[in-house]
Amino acid sequence: MNRSLVLEAIKAAGQISRARVAEQVGLTKPTVSAIVDALLHEGVLRELGPGATAALGGRRPILLEFDSSSEYVVGVGVGVRRTAIVVANGRGVEVARTTFATPRSSPATALAKIASRTAATIAEAGVDADLVVGTGVVVPGLVDADQSTCLLAPNLGWRDVPVRELVSRQLGGQIFVHNTSQAAAVAESVEGAAVGVGDVVLLYASHGVGAGILADRRVFHGFRGLAGEIGHCVVPGASEPCRCGKRGCVETLASGPALARAGARAVEVGLATSIRPGARGKVTSEAVSAAAHAGDLVALQILADAGRVLGIAASWLVNVVNPAAVVVAGGLAEIGPPLLDPLEASLREHVLPQAASGLLVRRSALGQDAAVRGAVLLARQNTESYYRVVFRG
Structure with a gap:
């Protein structure tokens, strides 16, 4: 929880000092320093050097910045007609996209094709697959998010489809599955009309x-x-x-x-x-x-x-x-x-x-992007143990 608080404060600020992070999140300076040191060691953060002169004199603070290329997430919005795949960096900024007709075949075959196109999109973006920390998949139907299973998607003809299991056969990393309407609601709340x-x-x-x-x-x-x-x-x-x-x-x-x-x-x-x-x-x-x-x-x-x-x-x-x-x-x-x-x-x-x-x-x-942006946020918020998680209880 503390790690996610610190990381999100740095992401939101762009450039910020350790002391300012501690002030914003309400943690002690030693706690923040320990977390920052670990994140620097992992390559998630980088130091930018001294900032402006301190208001009361003394040493200038060392500024920190999140390295958005240190990790990537993928959002897959499966629609009845079209499927969109978005690769985004650690800040959620889109770096690649593919849109194509949703395969009309058995669920296993359709998801295999979608997973293959996802892997191809990651590769075409020049992103190291090992840096993809999570993939969010949203589908238009009843979803048991805990089991990552589509219980019923009548307009796709899907029933009791183990989405995560089928997608993970071709994609590594963590995979999260959710309902389209709920994911779109999160997207509009975080970066859209609400x-x-x-x-x-x-x-x-x-x-x-x-x-x-x-x-x-x-x-x-x-x-x-x-x-x-x-x-x-x-x-x-x-x-x-x-x-x-x-x-x-x-x-x-x-x-x-x-x-x-x-x-x-x-x-x-x-x-x-x-x-x-x-x-x-x-x-x-x-x-x-x-x-x-x-x-x-x-x-x-x-x-x-x-x-x-x-x-x-x-x-x-x-x-x-x-x-x-x-x-x-x-x-x-x-x-x-x-x-x-x-x-x-x-x-x-x-x-x-x-x-x-x-x-x-x-x-x-967000228009037609609401579902796939929700899928990106699904991956981001789950993989980060994001302290404002809205997909989970």
């Missing part, structure tokens, strides 16, 4: 719908780590079958595939709309979004309907959790006002007035 906010709900709406909940800056996991699966709460009166096995789930009405189905139905019944099937003869959510932004009334109504459902789902979360901020992330958040405005109006209509008072509703600041 910086400085301790109690946050992130509504992740893309191919599926989920939520990440932060309580006092820590992920709320629930009994088995499954908290936040708002996409599989049933909307009264809805009957569309869901890939989870139930009917009428939120994501059957308000997700990428749901928008595509609504657009296809509008075309089939002959409504006056500019929505058109794509190259493969299928209407996509992107086609609905494009038509709405061009002023198509049918497309605008489809997005408004989806936004209202998401707003109701968000109101359930707000009434139960009472966050200070709701962040909307995922592919649907990229649609912007045609969906987000009805969402916020619906949220505020259905939530308790007392819970809505002062509530911030924000669009993701």
Whole structure:
């Protein structure tokens, strides 16, 4: 704990003296000096020489700096359509990236391909694999983070997949696995739309719908780590079958595939709309979004309907959790006002007035990077025994 306190103080400061570190973290100067000496010996820190003259005279302090090239972390954001791999240095700064179509095959084959691409990305970045201290993998489904197993990812067709075991066959080092929505919530809290906010709900709406909940800056996991699966709460009166096995789930009405189905139905019944099937003869959510932004009334109504459902789902979360901020992330958040405005109006209509008072509703600041940045932070925070760990209890 003391080591992580000292290390984070030095990382945050850029350049700092031992005495200043001791003052900031509340440790004795001998304790800080012992930790710093160990970190210097390991090559994690380096001395820069004397700083400015001491305010009261005397010897000038020796400044310390974290060597960001002394370690690296990797984030792997597995999406339903696309997978992103980011290699970052010890400060979390990206040094390399690869994005590709998520392999559509058995989980074992898909993860083997992802692990192979990860190893290749590390090598192409010129990073010594021995300096990679951890890899974070986030997947869009139910995850038992303690076991690093994906219990269910219906939109990938995965069930009871030992993600860490399969990935570690090709990648060394520590591997951590987490849920996409929860990881995105951490990313937005640390470096996105909810910086400085301790109690946050992130509504992740893309191919599926989920939520990440932060309580006092820590992920709320629930009994088995499954908290936040708002996409599989049933909307009264809805009957569309869901890939989870139930009917009428939120994501059957308000997700990428749901928008595509609504657009296809509008075309089939002959409504006056500019929505058109794509190259493969299928209407996509992107086609609905494009038509709405061009002023198509049918497309605008489809997005408004989806936004209202998401707003109701968000109101359930707000009434139960009472966050200070709701962040909307995922592919649907990229649609912007045609969906987000009805969402916020619906949220505020259905939530308790007392819970809505002062509530911030924000669009993701990280966009499509929220999940993979969450994966980078997952690796960083676990491997450092980071004293502000938010992924673990």
